[in-house]
Amino acid sequence: IKHFQTTITCNYPSIFIYGHRASGKSHVMHVLLKELELPHATVSCVECVSVALLFEQVLLSFFGCDAASLLPRSASLSDFVRIYRQQCSQSPAKQTRYIVMEKAELLRDTDANLLPALLRLQELVEDNVTIILLSEIVWDKFRPNTGCFEPLLLHFPDYSKGELHTILSQDRHPSYSDEFYSSYINILLGVFYSVCRDLRELRHLAALNFSKFCEPLEEGKVKETDTHKLWRNIEPHLKKAMQTVYLREVSSVQWEQMQQTEEKENGALRGLSAHTHVELPYYSKFLLIAAYLASYNPARTDKRFFLKHHGKIRKTNFLKKNEKTSNHLLGPKPFPLDRLLAIFYSVVDSRVAPTASIFSQISSLVTLQLLTQVSHDDQLDAPKYKCAVSMDFICAISRTVNFEIVKYLYDFL
């Protein structure tokens, strides 16, 4: 890792560093710049809701708040360059200044001229400055159409198992020995390395399960050196953690509580995704059912499903079309409001007046993200919607109102 140091010092106008999440990009940059005592500004691009904010932060960390306050409201790139020049003529740089931009992929969404300009900032401000872009995406995806200055590319490879082990072993528990923690990490990696190589996740898991690992030790059953016994104790535990904690279905606090109570009730905690039951008003349920039917049935089949005397539509004729692919594989289709209401009125068992609250229920279903509006908001006349719930969900809903939805679905005929 240290060999990056040489490239950093070589005063190139812009450097592009990429690598997977948690491969240590920001950390290395940070430590490096700190260690070498180089003047630098670190900016996260997520945070900069406007470019002006970005400029301000850069100026702030280079020249102090006086310079930052010189920026006009809604500053443009040229404002920034002007003030930068002005300031750096007052306090010329003894060393190269560095601007580190994290999550640089977001720069692509800003003004088209920002990225190319930043890449050659050195020329623009006539100062010894280097831009360092950090990203998870390769440079090829950045290159603007118009072409631009090619930065120096550096790749941070993923950590190997050994490296992960070294890093994880560093945040050991103060009251246990190095070897002990390191052996714990070894066991942990043995279980999780095949599914997860994200350093942050592994760290999270290591922290969570450590107390369990130490349990037999505290009870005095085993000695620190008896790794085999410790392994036997922790292994089923980690397997379980793999199912729930990894996806953060269960938060860390809950996991810890569960570990404490586990002996008694064998972990009855359900993850976030287990809670899918939603209570809805009666008509909302039918509206949702109608929406689901409208989304997954072809419009021409409505007549067959919802008209009592639909005449003789021969089954062969009805099914002959080459719609072999299931509608459920294709996903929901948009439908107009009129069709939704027509199906709704025929599905609901009693007569319903078209009241305002029926319509407001549709829009609240949209806010709850059970329906999505496909047409633009401005289109008041005939809005179009899509149903955004799953088959399981709608089946559960229909069960509560005694509606056999499968009978009405084209795919299941």
Add this chain to the structure above:
Amino acid sequence: RDTTWPYQCFGCFVFKPSAKKKKTLSLADHFIHGCEGAENSEKRFKLCQDLWDQIKTDTEVLQDELNRNILDSLLDFTRKCSSTRQHSDWASQMRASEIPTAALVLGVNVPDHDMTFQSLSDLLQQSVTPYVASVQAKECGALKHLIKRVLERLMGTVVTVDDEEEEEAEQTSAQHHKSVHCSLSTLCDWYNTKTKKSNTGTPGKKRSSPVRDGPQQPPVVIIFKDLEAFNPRVLQDFILICSRYIERLPLMFIFGIATSPSTIQHLLPHSVSSLLCIELFQSLSCTQHLATVIDKLILTKQFPFKLNGKVMQVLISIFLYHDFSVRKFIKGIQLALLEHFHSQPLSVLCCKKKEALLNVMQLDHLDLERIRHLLSFKRYVEKQEPREQVDLLTDDTHLKEVCQKLIKDLHKYHKNYYPILRCLHTLTSSLPRYPLGKQIRELHLICLEKNVWESEDYQSAMKLLKMLAKDELIALLQRCAEILQPAKSKKIKSALVQLEDMLTKFKQLDSNITSPLKHLQKKTDLAQLQKTLLEMNESRRAKKLSPFEVLRNEALEFIDSLVKSHLSPPESQVLNEVCYYTSSATVRRHLNATPRTSIQAALNSPFYYLQNDRLKTEDGTVSNAAPDICIAYATVVSAAEGNDPDSDNFGKVDEVKHARFIRAVSELEFLGFIKSTKQKTDHVARLTWGGC
């Protein structure tokens, strides 16, 4: 609820009872103006207002109580989070980079949530931290707006967003505060100075909480009221930013979730949700909430104002079918209350017993005439002796005396009705297939409508009760006795005594009689067993009742008699019109508006809205004097039926008429009744959606 649907614009929702209620003189005037029986209207207004105030405070108390559990646990959560932050043990240090988050599942009745969040943030501010900001999705379309709102609410200053050039905002910010930049680092700096100040400057102020070592750091709580409606992108970015600052700023989130917690996973990718430490909180379901409200507001003698069965039905069905909103339910009660006092002059008697008796004495002749015209009173008169009948119909002072007695009776009826209703409910609510309903409101509705004991369901419920095992029955009767305990009326008290008698008898059965089954257990050989079984069978056939059965029948007959004497529907009570609001149609019209139907009504019968009798016609056709649009509508309707696509009745007419026709057609098109087919010029199709 937000609605994007345009039809709600058609003013049928305009009636807002709450607007009338504020304590200004003009409101009283507004109430008095155009109300029936103007003489005592002021008194009625006052009664109405008092009652409403009482209902309002009661519901608020109720709401607080209902939310107490969940709010308490949330408060605990925040406290715990802020305290673990300050711990320095290994485990919590490893976790320090996570933002503690409470996922609060509130159910789909979004309008009710405001109150919960309000009390939540109030409580938080009182007891945990002064830094609470709540944001709604609709004010945070973009990331900068979200940050802006959070900053504004926390710091109480105006925050400028750079590229938004709002002159006004700039001016105000120049006047009041120095504008601050819209970023979390600003917030961070602000927080640091604040906490430092409060630590050194006013040490006494925050000493209420136990003194901890190190600088005290109250958490900064951000409440997302409606998580589902947030733009996922905005939320993700915001959380990413926040996690960068978590070391310097003790942030905490509360997510208000309407559907299910799995939406968090839909909204946030793993990379973002792994920055949070989510704990789940489930609030009371809205149906339970409604049940409590009904229990405390409706099923009590405390409030003299009552709803009849139909109005109740309307309100409950709006709740169950449409919105699950308890707030709207209470608004419905408010509307009914207001309407009742507004339209019923005799509602002056709808108050506490003492006051009502006083008010009876102050009734004038006109009011007494009104009483004589009441349906229930007429029925009462018919039952009296001829002499008495004459007295009642002519002698005002005599009528007043009788009225006092009747009012007393009515109050007594209410006193007895509710405890007995609850008893019957406890007895029947656990029966298989719920013949009399699972919820007490269903039973209440049945009782309001008709004599409950005549219904088939009641009979079957009684039959089922007879099949109950002894200990079950005893437990149920025990609970009934508990319900009757606090009642004060004489009749109920004597009923309670009887019931307790029976209970003791039941218990004595236990000690005296060893059931034949006990013998069975001792005997093991098969022949004996068969013999005893046969004996038992025979004894049953012989209808020889065991003491338990006798007692059971007695108990059930007793319950039956209680039901018959106390649960008769209110319509059977004399003077029930004073307390019961009956106009379900009004409530429905106001609360469950049907814009399209009203438009059609307007088009079909314009005289109704224009209040011009000349437009009325005998046979239901549209008169020639009606507005053009009505005639055009009638033509379109008949054209669709008669398969004649265009109305040529106008034939060759002068230009003015033609222009009027075109205008009417385009108005109809605007209202959505017809639309141009684009097939052939001048042809329009009738829109048929909605089947109305």
